[in-house]
Amino acid sequence: MSFPELKNTLFLDTLAGKETPRPPVWMMRQAGRYLPEYMAIKEKYSFFERVKTPELASEITIQPIDIVGTDAAILFSDILVLIECLDIEVQLKPGFGPYLPDPVRTAERVEQIKIIPAEEQLSYVYDALTLTRKELDGRVPLIGFAGAPWTLFCYLVEGQGSKTFSTAKSFLFSQPKAGKKLLEMMTKIxxxxxxxxxxxxxQALQIFESWAAALGPDDFKEYALPCLKAIAAEDYGVPLIMFCKDAEWAYSEFSELNVTGLGIGWGCTPEKAREFANGIVVQGNFDPSKLLCDPEVIQREATEMINRFGPQHYVANLGHGILPNVPVENAKAFVDAVKNYRS
Structure with a gap:
């Protein structure tokens, strides 16, 4: 399959360890809820209609490239689509969030799981990627992504979002054999x-370990880290970034993985992040709430962030996803601050 030649190579050059004139910039959740153009589509189609219709997913993915001007696109999708490969229904309830009517909560249920090959179940994701890559016409590279096995495990067992994921943790700790088997299933998928x-x-991949902090450091090493090691050990032929939310103690573990980049949350200083990364490219870690400040403040804070991380082997990004109430001009102020940066 042939695609248009890539014109903006800044993001991939950085991940390849090359010297660049400035850091590349993109924002987690940049395709979506803060853009009026996205909200117009949302008014017409449900969330999973948007995700599962390649033309819509492609249009939404490209919107921030046109409007905000980031150096990379990330596919508009959701980490929970992978759960469908276990033949388990996932719903998204407005005002509630993800909901699984039939969560996995017993060893017997784990044994009953029927695995559907991802290439069969998730063809709409691949169609959206191919269409988007063509529609981008080489303007910027395209990032694919997946949720980490432990993060997906949390939803599989809890059946919904949670502040503690106590049901998921209880299942894992009380039935570790069944828990590990489910984690191994998710890793292979x-x-x-x-x-x-x-x-x-x-052209690049990112793993989202969104609920790492639900586990303590020792339990993370016991249950979640082996899954991430197996994923990182694969040769995908493209850069792989690992993002672990709210669990800075895990960063030193990630530096030992076969990953190209390490995503950093705002709870970790740039200096400490560089120390943890041990030479790996780092990405982050602007607090999304700061995008609600005046553009002048955003530009100043973004410049200071780059100065502290250092402009080389660094991808400017947020410490987590952009908030839905961020004005578009503020998001653009952040992006422009990075694009105008010169050391």
Whole structure:
């Protein structure tokens, strides 16, 4: 499959360890809820209609490239689509969030799980990637992504979002054999899913370990880290970034993984992040709430962030996803501050 030649190579050059004139910039959740153009589409189509219709997913993915001007696009999708490969229904209830009517809460239920190959179940993701890569016409690279096995495990067992994921943790700790088997299932599916994304056109990949902080450091090493090691050990042929939310103690573990980049939350200083990363490219870590400040403040804070991280081997990004109430001009002020940066 042939695609247009890439014109803006800044993001991939940085991940390849090359010297660049400035850091590249993109924002987690940049495709979506803060953009009026996205909200217009949302008025017409449900969330999963948007995700599962390649033309809509592609249009939404490209919107921030046109409007805000980031150096990379990330596919508009959701980490929970992978759960469908277990033949388990996922709903998104307005005002409530993800909901699984039939969560996995017993060892017997784990044994009953039927795995559907990702290439069969998630063809709409691959179609969206291929279409988006073509529609981007080489303007910026395209990022694919997946949720980490532990993060998906949390939803599989809890059945919904949670502040503590106590039900998921209780299942894991009380039935560790069944818990580990479920985590191993998710790891294998995730690896397949990522390989298929690259075949479809993804030029970089990111793993979202969103609920790492629900586990303590020792339990993270016991249950979650082996999954991440297996995922990182694969050769996808493209850069792999690992993002672990709110668990800065895990960063030193990630530096030992076979990853290209390490995503950093705002709870970790740039200096400490560089120390943890041990030479790996770092990405982050602007607090999304600061995008609600005046543009002048945003530009000053973004410049200071780059100065502290250092402009080389660094990808400017947020410490987590952009908030829905961020004005578009403020998001653009952040992006422009990075694009105008010169050391």
């Amino acid at each position: 995730t690896i397949n899913y990522l390989h298929q994304q690259v075949k479809a056109g993804a």
